[in-house]
Amino acid sequence: MGGCIGITRGRNASVDDTSANSTRTNSGNSRKNHSLCHEVIRWKSDVPLTEGQLRSKRDEFWDTAPAFDGRKEIWDALRAGATAAEAQDYQLAQAILDGANISVPNGFLTECYDELGTRYQVPIYCLSYPINIVKEDSGRDSPADCSEPIDGGTEMTLKLRLSTTLGDVKLPVYSKDTIGVAKKKLQEEDASKGRNIRIHGRLAIIEAVLRRGTPPESVEVVIASLSEASVNQYEVALNQWNIFCTRERIDFFDPKKNSVLLFLTEKFKNGASYGALNSYRVAISLIPPNKIGEDPLISRFLKSTFKLKPVFPKYSYTWDVSITLNHLEKLFPLRSIP
Template sequence: MGGCMGRERGDSLGQGSSRAGGRNGRKRGGRNEPLRKERPKWKSDYPMTEGQLRSKRDEFWDTAPAFEGRKEIWDALKAAAVALEASDHELAQAIVDGASITLPHGTLNECYDELGNRYQLPVYCLAPPLNLISERSEEEPSDTPPPLAPPRKEFSLKVRLSTGRDVRLSASMSDPIGHLKKQLQAQEDIEAAHQRWFFSGKLLTDKTRLQDTKIQKDYVIQVIVNNQLPASTPTPTTPPTPPTPSSPPSN
C-alpha cells in the first residue's frame, strides 16, 4: 500500500494547496455518483481578484502532475472543471465518464481513476470565491463620461519686434511658442524660422509654453526678426599674371 497526500492542516473541503494522489485502494464500496450541477460555495481568507484566482489555478494545474497520479487524468479533471464552471454539465460528465473517473460523492473534490489512484481538486479550481473582486477590462466601456477639457482662456499677448513695432496676438497660457510663431507669421508675413523669441533675457524654444515662462498678461515678449540671408563668401580671384618682359633685340 502506498501513501496518499492529505489536505493541509486547516484546509477545508480541499480549499488549501493540497495536490492529491497516492494509491489508496479501491474507493469505499465502489460507489460512483453522477457529477453534481451545483458548484461549491466558499470564501477566501482575503478578497481575491480575478487575476489572483487565475494565477492560483494555473499554479495548481502546472504542478499537479508532478505529484502521484496520471497526467492524462489530471488533464481530464482540468477539462471537466472548466466545463463545469462554464455551466456545461453534460460535457463535464462526459469527460469524467470517458476517463473512467469515479466520483464517490458526486464532486471533483475527491475522485479516483480506474487503478484506484486518488485525486483531490482544491475548491478554488471548481468555483470562484464569494468575495471575488471583479477587474474592469480596459476595453470595457465605462459608464463615467470622460472629463471635459478645461475651457481655453485667451488673452491679448503683446510682442515687440526688433523693428520697434508692437503686435498683439491672441494667446492662452497653454500655447507653445511654436504655435505663436505661426500666428505671427500669418499676421505679419514673418517666416517662423526667422523669429527668435526672448523673455527675461532667455531664448524661448518652440516647445516652451507660455505658462512655463511665468509671463503675466501685461508683459511684453521680445521677438528678434532676422530676414537677412547669410552673405555668400566671395570666391578669391587670382591676380593676373604680369607679362613676361621681352628680350632686347640682338644686334
Template sequence: MGGCVGRYWEGWEDTQSRGSSRNGGRGGRNEPLKKDRPKWKSDYPMTEGQLRSKRDEFWDTAPAFEGRKEIWDALKAASVALEGSDHELAQAIVDGASITLPHGTLAECYDELGNRYQLPVYCLAPPINLISERSDDDPSDSPEPPVAPKKEFQLKVRLSSGTDLRLSASMADTIGLLKKQLQAQEDIDAGHQRWFFSGKLLTDKTRLQDTKIQKDFVIQVIVNPQALQGPKLSPTTGATATTTIITAASSPASE
C-alpha cells in the first residue's frame, strides 16, 4: 500500500507503520481516550474517496499482521465511533476489549497480552487538505442532484449486535427512509440508529447514491444501548457487556 506521509501538528507522531509487535512492557500506564483528533496534512490533496480507499486497504490487511483479529476489530469500531463524535462509545469499546492507551490515543495501544498495535494517522482523522467531493454551497441554493432510477435491490446492513439484515432499497432512498424501514422490521427506534459507511456517518438526508455503495457492500448500524433489550453476556468471558464491538464493513461482505 502506498504511504501517505504528511506533516503533523499537536505532538502527534508519524504512525504510518502498521501491524503490531510484541512489547510486554506497557509500564502500567493507561490514559483515557482523548477527544482531540490529530491534525495533519497529506503530501498531496486527497479526495474523500481516496481517503476511504486507504482506510479500507489498511483495515482489510491489518489482521494479517501480528496481533489478534478481535483487537483489530475493536480498534476499527472505536476509530469509527470517535470520528462520529461518539467519544463515550469509543471509550467503552476500548475498555471492553481491555486495550491500554499509554498516550490516550489509538495511534499506539496494547492488548492485555502486551501486543502493540499502531494505527496510521489517516485512520484517525482526515487531512486538513481533504478535497470534498460535494459542493460546500448551501443545498437550498443548488439544484437537486439527479435521482437514480428506482431500481430496488437487497441492501445488507450489519447491526452493532453482529446481526446481518437485508432491506429492500433503491439508490434514490434516503438514510432516514431506510431507518424507518429498519424500525418497522426490527422494532429499533429510528432515533436510536446511527448509520456508517466507510467510516463516515450518514445523515438522514443522505441518499444511497451519494454513498457510492456497490452491490454486496455493507452498511453498519450502531444501535444506541438504550434501544437494546437488556444486558448481553460476552461470548468469551461471560461478563455483562456494556457495549458491542462492531466490525465496520466497507468492503464486499462474504456470504
C-alpha cells in the first residue's frame, strides 16, 4: 500500500505497512507491553489517494478483518483506539487498549496482542493520513462521497436485516459501490430515520467510566468486577437503549430520570418481563454519572411491574418422585424386567 518514512519525533525503528492478519503465538502473554506512543506515523502512499478513497479503504478493512481471524471485540477496540489516537486523544486510546487487555510491544497499533497471545496487525493507512493525500478542488473528498457516483455502474436495491432491530431495510446502491460506500449510505439512512448502528457494550461502559473522571490507569480495575457474561447481557440492553435515545434525541450518556421511565414503560407495554426490565435498569445505571438506576421512582416502577405482571413458576404442578422410585425398587432384580 505505501512506504513508511518515519514519525514526527524521529525513531530508528521502522514501522512496516503490513496487511491485516492475526496469528496465534505461544509467547504472547510473556511479551513486553509498552504504552501507546504519542506520535503520528508519517508515510507515503505508492498510489496517491483522496480523503474519501482512504476512508473507504479503512471501512473495508475494519468491516472484513473480524471475518478472517481474531476476536471481534478486540477488532472493535482496536478501531476505537485507532480513531482516538488519530484525534490525538491518547489518554482515551490507552484506556480502551487497557480495558480490552491489548498489549502493544512496539508502542504502535501496527502490531498488537490480546490476552490469549493472538497477534493483530493493523495496516498503516488505518492509523494516519499519508503525506501525499490528494485534496480535490471541488471541495468534495472523492467521487465516493457524491450523491450519485461517477460511472457507479447499475443501480440496484439491497435487502438488509439490521442486527439492532431485526427488521429488514432496502438500501439503494450501485453495482460498483464498495463496502465502505454502502455502509456510509446505510449510516446516513439510519440517522435520517432514527435507527442506529450496533454499539459495543464494553467500550460504551469504558467511555462512561472515563466521563465520570476516573483516571485511565484505574479503568481496567474498575470494570474488572463485570464478568464477560454480564457485559454480553448488558450489551443487548444498551443497544436497545441506544436505539431509544437516537429516536427520541436523548443523550445516551447523561439521560434524565423521565427518559429512563419512558424507555422502561415502552418495553413493559411491549411485553418485557420483570427480569428483562431489571436488566435494562442495571445496564443503564452503568452509563450516567448519577445513580439513576437507584432512583426511588424507578425502583417503585419496577416493583409495580412485578405486581402487574408477576413471575410464575415454570411448572404449574409437581409430583412425588418417591412413588416412582419405590415402584422401581420392587422390580429388583432387574433381569426379571421384560
